[in-house]
Amino acid sequence: MDNCIFCKIAAKQIPSKIIHEDDDLLVFHDINPAAAVHFLIVPKKHIATLADCTEADGALLSKMSLLAPKLAQQLGCGYSVENGEAKGGFKTLFNTGPDGGQEVYHLHMHVIGGPRPWTRSPV
Numbered sequence: 001m002d003n004c005i006f007c008k009i010a011a012k013q014i015p016s017k018i019i020h021e022d023d024d025l026l027v028f029h030d031i032n033p034a035a036a037v038h039f040l041i042v043p044k045k046h047i048a049t050l051a052d053c054t055e056a057d058g059a060l061l062s063k064m065s066l067l068a069p070k071l072a073q074q075l076g077c078g079y080s081v082e083n084g085e086a087k088g089g090f091k092t093l094f095n096t097g098p099d100g101g102q103e104v105y106h107l108h109m110h111v112i113g114g115p116r117p118w119t120r121s122p123v
């Protein structure tokens with residue numbers, strides 16, 4: 001899509017701090033992090049919002065959801081239970097539309113974690 005910043009990042013026309021790349025997804029650090037860890041899981045294919053996804057995008061959405069905890073673990077904000085005590089963790093977030101606070105109209109999952117308090121509210 002012309003003039004879509006995340007399409008341009010996915011095409012490497014605009015630089016980003018890449019964490020992960022595969023055939024379907026690019027994952028990079030958010031430029032304005034809300035916490036110590038804040039990255040975006042972005043499909044290479046342009047889809048404007050979560051509300052524009054169809055059944056055909058089910059595998060893509062599943063892939064995004066399953067990748068989030070793996071990368072969170074790599075970046076030090078994984079969720080675990082140690083001696084019966086829950087530790088760590090992260091927030092996953094899709095903003096949809098103006099009332100959802102969406103600023104970039106190319107589907108992305110925020111993954112936000114790290115010790116509290118965070119820099120700012122992510123919503």
Ligand code: AMP
Nearest residue numbers: 016029030031032095101102103104105
């Ligand atoms: P949303 O409000 O859900 O659309 O979130 C868009 C996110 O994209 C915000 O958290 C921005 O900080 C982030 N963002 C915008 N431009 C860039 C960029 N060039 N590189 C990395 N993150 C960006």
Ligand code: ZN
Nearest residue numbers: 004007046106
């Ligand atoms: Zn796009």
